[in-house]
Amino acid sequence: MSPRPEFRTYNFAGHDxxxxxxxxxxxxxxxxxxxLFEEMNRCRRMLVQAMRALAERGAGSVLLDLPGCNESHxxxxxxxxxxxxxxxxxxxxxxxxxxxxxxRGGALIDDGAVNVPHWRLVxxxxxxLLKTMIRTRIAGDKEAGKQTSEAQLLxxxxxxxxxxxxxxxxxxxxxxxxxxxxxxxxQLTLRLLGQDIAGSPLWLRTEPQDDPAMSAAIAAxxxxxxxxxxx
Amino acid sequence: MPFVPDSVETTIxxxxxxxxxxxxxxxxxxxxxxxxxxALPELDSMxxxxxxxxxxxxxxxxxxxDDIDGELFESFGSLVAFAKAKVRE
Numbered sequence: 001m002s003p004r005p006e007f008r009t010y011n012f013a014g015h016d017x018x019x020x021x022x023x024x025x026x027x028x029x030x031x032x033x034x035x036l037f038e039e040m041n042r043c044r045r046m047l048v049q050a051m052r053a054l055a056e057r058g059a060g061s062v063l064l065d066l067p068g069c070n071e072s073h074x075x076x077x078x079x080x081x082x083x084x085x086x087x088x089x090x091x092x093x094x095x096x097x098x099x100x101x102x103x104r105g106g107a108l109i110d111d112g113a114v115n116v117p118h119w120r121l122v123x124x125x126x127x128x129l130l131k132t133m134i135r136t137r138i139a140g141d142k143e144a145g146k147q148t149s150e151a152q153l154l155x156x157x158x159x160x161x162x163x164x165x166x167x168x169x170x171x172x173x174x175x176x177x178x179x180x181x182x183x184x185x186x187q188l189t190l191r192l193l194g195q196d197i198a199g200s201p202l203w204l205r206t207e208p209q210d211d212p213a214m215s216a217a218i219a220a221x222x223x224x225x226x227x228x229x230x231x
Numbered sequence: 232m233p234f235v236p237d238s239v240e241t242t243i244x245x246x247x248x249x250x251x252x253x254x255x256x257x258x259x260x261x262x263x264x265x266x267x268x269x270a271l272p273e274l275d276s277m278x279x280x281x282x283x284x285x286x287x288x289x290x291x292x293x294x295x296x297d298d299i300d301g302e303l304f305e306s307f308g309s310l311v312a313f314a315k316a317k318v319r320e
Binding site for chain 1: 248252277287288
């Protein structure tokens with residue numbers, strides 16, 4: 001029988017935020033910090049399949065919903081990388097995370113709780129995530145017959161929330177994304193696609209796709225890593 | 232390590248597979264004259280945004296969006312020529 005999903009919550013800034021759990025009976029509980037913004041949606045199915053496979057191997061995992069995302073009651077425009085970093089710490093503490101695994105932009109906010117081992121897959125720079133969202137916005141404006149520039153959008157973003165590729169981002173988020181790089185932490189295992197994990201960069205694809213082999217490869221790697229690397 | 236122009240074409244082929252999800256065999260068969268925009272259904276304006284950023288990251292270049300016109304994605308050859316020119320800058 002396929003492992004059963006469980007829905008739990010963690011409390012952050014007065015809101016109960018969702019998490020999806022598999023294998024809650026395990027002594028290992030890997031907190032998964034997904035990619036940010038649209039990249040999160042593109043990877044969700046692949047990630048959840050990896051979590052099921054992990055549970056079958058005997059390792060528990062928890063997929064975090066960030067404040068302002070999915071069914072969250074919090075406003076996305078009130079979030080920044082700083083609030084998300086604090087939310088990750090809150091979730092890790094309240095849900096008893098023994099390990100932390102982040103993908104892409106998730107690596108920008110995984111460094112608040114450093115007393116557990118960390119695993120990162122293809123970390124992304126904040127500036128790259130921001131630039132793609134700005135380009136998407138400019139392309140959308142252009143199709144609507146409106147001329148916008150990056151400089152103009154960034155100037156607007158200093159004063160008020162702006163809408164970029166379906167995300168309403170506040171001034172703090174835009175400012176933090178501009179300079180954010182995955183930080184150096186001590187207990188870090190870095191994984192790259194094609195070298196350590198075979199698969200396709202689903203986070204880049206505008207058409208939703210799946211990659212069962214990649215889910216299996218991630219599960220196998222996380223299982224081995226979390227079994228040997230104890231926080 | 233800076234990119235040598237010869238490896239630029241390889242990187243562009245990898246990008247088309249990675250970002251657009253086009254089959255590797257289709258991309259491998261592309262020549263300079265292979266049309267892209269309008270001919271590849273995967274290449275829409277959303278995909279272009281991601282493609283440009285990933286091109287910047289992998290080729291270690293900066294692309295000023297004012298440099299971009301409709302002809303850039305006209306063919307595989309025009310895209311490779313643009314990337315090579317940027318790498319030489």
